[in-house]
Amino acid sequence: MSTLVGGIEGGGTKFVCAVGDNEKNIIARTKFLTLSPEETLPKIFDFFDTYQISSMCIGSFGPIDIDKASSTYGYVTNTPKLSWKRFNFLGAMKQRYKVPFVWTTDVNIAAYGEYSLGAGKGYRNVLYVTIGTGVGVGYVHHDILYKGYNHPEAGHLFLHKRKNDDFEGVCPYHNDCIEGLVSGPALEKRTGKEGRLLKQDDPVWNIEAYYLAQTCMDYSLTFSPDLIILGGGVMKQRQLFPLIRSNLKKLVNNYVQFPELNDYIVPTKLGDDSGIIGSLLLARNKLNN
Numbered sequence: 001m002s003t004l005v006g007g008i009e010g011g012g013t014k015f016v017c018a019v020g021d022n023e024k025n026i027i028a029r030t031k032f033l034t035l036s037p038e039e040t041l042p043k044i045f046d047f048f049d050t051y052q053i054s055s056m057c058i059g060s061f062g063p064i065d066i067d068k069a070s071s072t073y074g075y076v077t078n079t080p081k082l083s084w085k086r087f088n089f090l091g092a093m094k095q096r097y098k099v100p101f102v103w104t105t106d107v108n109i110a111a112y113g114e115y116s117l118g119a120g121k122g123y124r125n126v127l128y129v130t131i132g133t134g135v136g137v138g139y140v141h142h143d144i145l146y147k148g149y150n151h152p153e154a155g156h157l158f159l160h161k162r163k164n165d166d167f168e169g170v171c172p173y174h175n176d177c178i179e180g181l182v183s184g185p186a187l188e189k190r191t192g193k194e195g196r197l198l199k200q201d202d203p204v205w206n207i208e209a210y211y212l213a214q215t216c217m218d219y220s221l222t223f224s225p226d227l228i229i230l231g232g233g234v235m236k237q238r239q240l241f242p243l244i245r246s247n248l249k250k251l252v253n254n255y256v257q258f259p260e261l262n263d264y265i266v267p268t269k270l271g272d273d274s275g276i277i278g279s280l281l282l283a284r285n286k287l288n289n
């Protein structure tokens with residue numbers, strides 16, 4: 001009989017819950033909107049209560065507290081979603097299920113999914129960036145998800161503004177940080193339209209690619225990953241990839257030699273499933289260790 005594990009991808013917009021078996025198959029899954037904890041938790045419980053789960057992984061939107069020494073370890077912390085602010089998410093789950101838990105960010109589970117079974121398979125140092133409602137980064141270094149005193153928030157680094165770009169950005173904390181300049185909401189504020197409704201040759205994609213190239217350059221020079229995987233809603237605009245690569249080549253200006261850029265800046269392979277697959281793999285690892 002298969003030992004079952006549970007995975008949760010708790011995104012800011014929607015939750016995905018899944019059960020996986022020994023063979024890395026997803027045997028059941030469900031999806032619902034992220035509402036308040038009081039409304040969301042019963043749905044999570046309803047789903048998992050019908051299975052005998054041996055371990056679980058939660059990849060949560062955040063910011064979250066992942067410092068085991070902290071008194072608020074397991075909490076969602078400074079989120080703009082007020083009903084989740086200072087909510088002890090891990091605690092509530094642990095009360096219900098007496099199994100070992102992995103507690104990490106939503107971007108980390110996606111990074112781990114892509115590293116293990118997606119575009120990063122076969123590489124040792126994989127940097128995953130999601131560009132959607134927000135911008136987040138997960139870095140897998142020799143099978144370990146990198147963290148320091150907390151999860152790195154590399155989506156909020158500052159960028160050089162493009163000449164004549166007077167867009168003020170959308171990040172409420174920093175205005176024109178990466179997230180403030182390239183996220184889905186930034187695109188929408190710049191153009192008055194959702195990104196998915198814009199034409200493929202809209203000039204805004206050049207601006208977007210310029211900033212994403214800077215982003216990739218900063219991450220490359222800092223972490224020197226084997227490759228950078230770009231995911232999230234904005235990166236469904238595949239015309240961005242060649243534009244980012246050509247901008248990156250110019251910006252780096254031959255200072256360092258990157259791997260062949262077509263293999264270095266790549267889209268996800270698991271698409272919308274990166275997170276839930278990564279979550280199940282991490283839950284499985286917890287059981288094996």
Ligand code: ZN
Nearest residue numbers: 156171174177
């Ligand atoms: Zn910011």
